[in-house]
Amino acid sequence: MKKCQLSSAMMLSLFIAAAISAYSQTFDPLGFDVTKLTADAVVVSGHQYNVNVLAVRTDDGIILVDTGISPAWASAVRDTLQRIFATDRFHYVINTHYHWDHVQGNQVFPDAIIVAQERCRKAMERQNNQRRGQRPASQSGQSEGDKGDGTRLPPPPSPILTNGKAGFHLCVPTLTVADRMILTSGKTTVEIVAYGYGHSDNDLIVYFTQSGILATGDLFFNHVLPIIKPWGQSHIERSLTVLGEFLEEERTITAVVPGHNECMTREDLEQHYTYLAGLSKGVSRIAAAGEEWESAREEFRLESFAPQLTLWDVRSNNGNSLHEGNVRNLWRVFTGEENGQR
Numbered sequence: 001m002k003k004c005q006l007s008s009a010m011m012l013s014l015f016i017a018a019a020i021s022a023y024s025q026t027f028d029p030l031g032f033d034v035t036k037l038t039a040d041a042v043v044v045s046g047h048q049y050n051v052n053v054l055a056v057r058t059d060d061g062i063i064l065v066d067t068g069i070s071p072a073w074a075s076a077v078r079d080t081l082q083r084i085f086a087t088d089r090f091h092y093v094i095n096t097h098y099h100w101d102h103v104q105g106n107q108v109f110p111d112a113i114i115v116a117q118e119r120c121r122k123a124m125e126r127q128n129n130q131r132r133g134q135r136p137a138s139q140s141g142q143s144e145g146d147k148g149d150g151t152r153l154p155p156p157p158s159p160i161l162t163n164g165k166a167g168f169h170l171c172v173p174t175l176t177v178a179d180r181m182i183l184t185s186g187k188t189t190v191e192i193v194a195y196g197y198g199h200s201d202n203d204l205i206v207y208f209t210q211s212g213i214l215a216t217g218d219l220f221f222n223h224v225l226p227i228i229k230p231w232g233q234s235h236i237e238r239s240l241t242v243l244g245e246f247l248e249e250e251r252t253i254t255a256v257v258p259g260h261n262e263c264m265t266r267e268d269l270e271q272h273y274t275y276l277a278g279l280s281k282g283v284s285r286i287a288a289a290g291e292e293w294e295s296a297r298e299e300f301r302l303e304s305f306a307p308q309l310t311l312w313d314v315r316s317n318n319g320n321s322l323h324e325g326n327v328r329n330l331w332r333v334f335t336g337e338e339n340g341q342r
């Protein structure tokens, strides 16, 4: 079994080492972990941050979901894929969202059409413009290395690249998805749907119709509760509608590929959905009934609300419970109140 590399960057610090993958896994000579999902679909990951790149071979070239942390990293992935699939044609690159660890290898696939949400393109451009000329800084949410004695280590260099840094040049999506889109490549069809604001404001869900492989970016991780941010009620509703649609019985889901770490099963994703839907509905009900924050907090303690998921409640660096943060954020959404205070 592959051992998870835990990252201290961004929300990745919330991951836990997780379960045994149900899929065959080999160690690539270039140092990547390659998980074979079907004869034409693999997940390549490894090195830093355990970012996943899903690659599906079609008659018209390879379709990639995300391109990883840097041009150098993506070049090695490209070499690996060309060897595995015996083709050097890449048809589409789909970016699940704008974060650096999923898009900074885009330039390595100039032959492919890059697909993402319009907000993803704008966010990439904004980030590039903001960072240009600034000294490296740690990313928000990133641990700065508290030594535990009150002193702090200097922040690590930013992994965010801007034009000209480490051979990077900004390569933004040219085909953008507003709501949903069907792509065709050879005999393969791919359904791409904009999720409500979730991990970011431009997450995509990507579904390969024939193989039943679903890629979810950083929305869901294996054996970790989903993170609910206080984006607003309409985004929660949209997210549940989109996710519910993919989990309809007639849809086959053979594998769920997250943005990092091990693949999940349909049943894993159903647990995420049940948690999100139940918690949203429950907190909404209590808020509408005019109950106090303390009632919501008490009623939705994870031990009673979803005891089977207590191991999925990961603590952040400062010891906060992910679940309690979710309840608090939902309370903010449904009451407009900050931090559970009336």
Ligand SMILES: [Zn+2]
Binding pocket: 099, 101, 102, 218, 259, 260
């Ligand atoms: Zn990520």
